[in-house]
Amino acid sequence: MAMGHGEQLSRRRMLAAGALTGAAVAGSTLWSPTRASAATTPAIFYSPHQDDEALGLAGSILEHRAAGRPVYLVLVSRGENDALARKMNQDPCPMTTEASRHPCAAGGHHGLSWPTDGASMIVPARTAEFMASAKALGVDKVINFKLKDSPYTSVDTYNRFVTSVKAKVKALAQQYPGASHKFTAGWLEETDTHKALSDAAYYLLEEGVLRDVRFNYVYAYDKPRSQRADGAAYVLNIPAAHMAIKRKAIYCYNTWAPDRDLYALGYHSVPEKMESAHEDPREFVFTLPSAYRPGRIRH
Numbered sequence: 001m002a003m004g005h006g007e008q009l010s011r012r013r014m015l016a017a018g019a020l021t022g023a024a025v026a027g028s029t030l031w032s033p034t035r036a037s038a039a040t041t042p043a044i045f046y047s048p049h050q051d052d053e054a055l056g057l058a059g060s061i062l063e064h065r066a067a068g069r070p071v072y073l074v075l076v077s078r079g080e081n082d083a084l085a086r087k088m089n090q091d092p093c094p095m096t097t098e099a100s101r102h103p104c105a106a107g108g109h110h111g112l113s114w115p116t117d118g119a120s121m122i123v124p125a126r127t128a129e130f131m132a133s134a135k136a137l138g139v140d141k142v143i144n145f146k147l148k149d150s151p152y153t154s155v156d157t158y159n160r161f162v163t164s165v166k167a168k169v170k171a172l173a174q175q176y177p178g179a180s181h182k183f184t185a186g187w188l189e190e191t192d193t194h195k196a197l198s199d200a201a202y203y204l205l206e207e208g209v210l211r212d213v214r215f216n217y218v219y220a221y222d223k224p225r226s227q228r229a230d231g232a233a234y235v236l237n238i239p240a241a242h243m244a245i246k247r248k249a250i251y252c253y254n255t256w257a258p259d260r261d262l263y264a265l266g267y268h269s270v271p272e273k274m275e276s277a278h279e280d281p282r283e284f285v286f287t288l289p290s291a292y293r294p295g296r297i298r299h
């Protein structure tokens with residue numbers, strides 16, 4: 001889809017705002033929950049990677065908080081990404097050569113020489129962005145499953161990952177009876193890590209361990225705007241005040257502040273998704289399809 005000149009300008013404004021607001025949001029390195037809310041059962045949101053919560057869960061998180069529910073946010077995978085490490089090591093930044101559609105928050109020069117094992121530097125830095133985002137969203141608790149993000153490598157690894165997710169979700173379900181569980185709509189999202197979370201939810205629903213389960217379609221923003229709600233059980237129209245907070249969460253992924261471990265990794269990784277989610281004040285909530293088929297996505 002062609003982008004108008006006005007839209008390019010508004011994107012640049014978003015980036016400028018992001019650099020400032022994200023930095024302010026992430027200003028404190030230590031963070032502890034501020035609300036103790038044992039009175040009601042929590043809504044537990046599962047983010048497969050660092051960024052999914054800002055892209056497609058944030059509005060729903062804020063909706064539940066506004067309703068007085070404690071909100072727990074789970075980071076499921078460690079988010080290893082060797083390609084992203086190699087991208088960040090390039091000088092000048094490849095984003096500067098993409099016709100400036102996605103300007104680099106570091107001005108095109110990162111000055112990094114990170115290991116490209118995909119884990120060291122990348123995992124802590126992506127997690128720093130996630131923690132800043134969680135803080136912006138005001139969640140009551142962050143839980144980090146720290147699972148190796150490897151379900152795409154083989155069927156066996158995929159199945160082991162599903163088993164690990166199942167066990168950890170089940171433990172939370174037992175620890176917080178009556179909690180609602182919010183995953184992403186992995187069967188629509190074309191990554192094995194996301195699909196594995198949906199599979200875990202599917203099996204736990206079948207076993208009666210989970211009852212109240214929803215799925216936010218976080219990759220909806222890849223689609224044309226008019227098609228994003230297709231098939232959704234519920235479209236959340238995010239109120240302006242909440243959308244402002246969701247955008248702050250997104251800015252945490254486009255903030256260049258190496259002194260606080262913030263390297264704008266999320267934006268360097270999925271700039272189009274970040275821009276589309278930033279522009280669309282909706283989230284798309286699904287229930288599990290009746291013809292749901294668990295299993296790894298075919299490659």
Ligand SMILES: [Zn+2]
Nearest residue numbers: 048049052194
């Ligand atoms: Zn993801």
Ligand SMILES: [Zn+2]
Nearest residue numbers: 093095104108
């Ligand atoms: Zn860059």
